[in-house]
Amino acid sequence: MVEPSLGAAFVASLLAGGVGTGIGAVPVLFVRRIAPRAESALAGFSAGVMLAAAFVSLLLPALGMVQRDDDGAFASWPVLLGVALGALAIDLLHRTSPHEHFQKGHEGLTNRRMARVWLFAIALALHNVPEGLAVGVGVASGDAQVSLPVTLGIAVQNVPEGLIVAVAFLAAGYSKTQALLVTLATGLVEPVGALVGYGFVQVVTSAMPSALAFAAGAMLYVVSHEIIPESHREGRSAVATFGVVLGVLGMLQVDSWLG
Numbered sequence: 001m002v003e004p005s006l007g008a009a010f011v012a013s014l015l016a017g018g019v020g021t022g023i024g025a026v027p028v029l030f031v032r033r034i035a036p037r038a039e040s041a042l043a044g045f046s047a048g049v050m051l052a053a054a055f056v057s058l059l060l061p062a063l064g065m066v067q068r069d070d071d072g073a074f075a076s077w078p079v080l081l082g083v084a085l086g087a088l089a090i091d092l093l094h095r096t097s098p099h100e101h102f103q104k105g106h107e108g109l110t111n112r113r114m115a116r117v118w119l120f121a122i123a124l125a126l127h128n129v130p131e132g133l134a135v136g137v138g139v140a141s142g143d144a145q146v147s148l149p150v151t152l153g154i155a156v157q158n159v160p161e162g163l164i165v166a167v168a169f170l171a172a173g174y175s176k177t178q179a180l181l182v183t184l185a186t187g188l189v190e191p192v193g194a195l196v197g198y199g200f201v202q203v204v205t206s207a208m209p210s211a212l213a214f215a216a217g218a219m220l221y222v223v224s225h226e227i228i229p230e231s232h233r234e235g236r237s238a239v240a241t242f243g244v245v246l247g248v249l250g251m252l253q254v255d256s257w258l259g
Contacts, residue, residue: 009139009198010191012151013132017190020155024162025183029176034167037239042160043231044240047223048247049157050131054216054223056255057149058134059083061141062212082210086130086217093126094225127226128186130218131158132193137211139194140201146212149255156250158187 034042062079131154138147162183169179201211231240 005139006195006198009136009194012139012147013135013191013194014188016135016151016155017128017132017158017187018184019187020158021162021165021187022180022184024159024164025166025180027163028166028170028179028183032167032170032176034163036234037236039164039167040231040233040236040240041243042164043227044243045247045250046157046161046243047227047231048244048249049153049251050219050223050227050247051244052248052251052255053134053150053153053157054219056252057138057146057153058212058216058219061143061146062209062216065209065212078207078210079213082213083217083220085210086133086214086219087221088217089214090126090130090218090221091225093129127222128189129193130215130222132190132195133197133218134215135190136194136197136199137201137208137215140198141208141212145258148258149251152254152258153251154190156254157247162187 059079062082063076066075066078134150135147135154138150141147165186166179166183169182170176174182197211197215201208204211228240228244231237231243
């Protein structure tokens with residue numbers, strides 16, 4: 001066990017969001033585009049890491065918590081409810097917030113540069129909120145075997161994501177510096193989600209299993225609704241699928257290294 005704190009949640013989410021996304025965006029200073037197949041593979045890898053993190057680092061610990069407290073037939077209901085509410089919450093955000101998806105939004109965007117920036121920024125913020133929630137709830141658990149794999153996994157999946165997003169900004173007509181800075185800024189949304197997740201668990205201390213499941217449900221929604229469909233565009237489903245498999249394998253290995 002480790003002592004949870006608001007500062008630890010903030011720093012962990014800053015490293016996962018800002019540093020991971022920033023590292024991924026740096027190559028945009030040297031290249032203007034990446035091959036479509038490589039883009040799909042990177043997106044698939046990101047999805048695979050998030051899928052594995054949702055199940056192995058969030059849902060399994062949550063199920064373990066409720067089973068220790070209650071051996072009844074319905075012991076898992078807080079986890080099931082948390083998953084459903086997490087997915088519904090992100091769906092509501094998607095329905096009520098103006099945004100464009102990472103790739104398929106290019107063609108339909110207005111010509112006004114600031115409008116394009118904000119549509120992309122809102123999309124990225126929606127995408128990063130569940131990740132921040134996961135980091136915050138993981139830190140609040142006080143269990144390093146929960147918080148470390150989640151934080152490291154999200155940082156790893158933010159690297160290819162940062163590259164894809166930065167290249168997308170270049171394609172939309174922005175300079176390399178602008179693409180780098182805006183992409184980095186979108187990663188800084190994660191600390192907001194982390195503070196919300198951490199604060200909720202501190203207020204409702206008995207809600208830890210549901211909070212872990214809520215973060216997992218939110219991540220599953222983003223993977224299924226956004227990342228995987230984007231990676232399968234234009235017949236690139238095979239390379240995207242192998243990217244997902246590699247992402248899952250990578251996250252499982254990270255979890256194994258961390259015990």
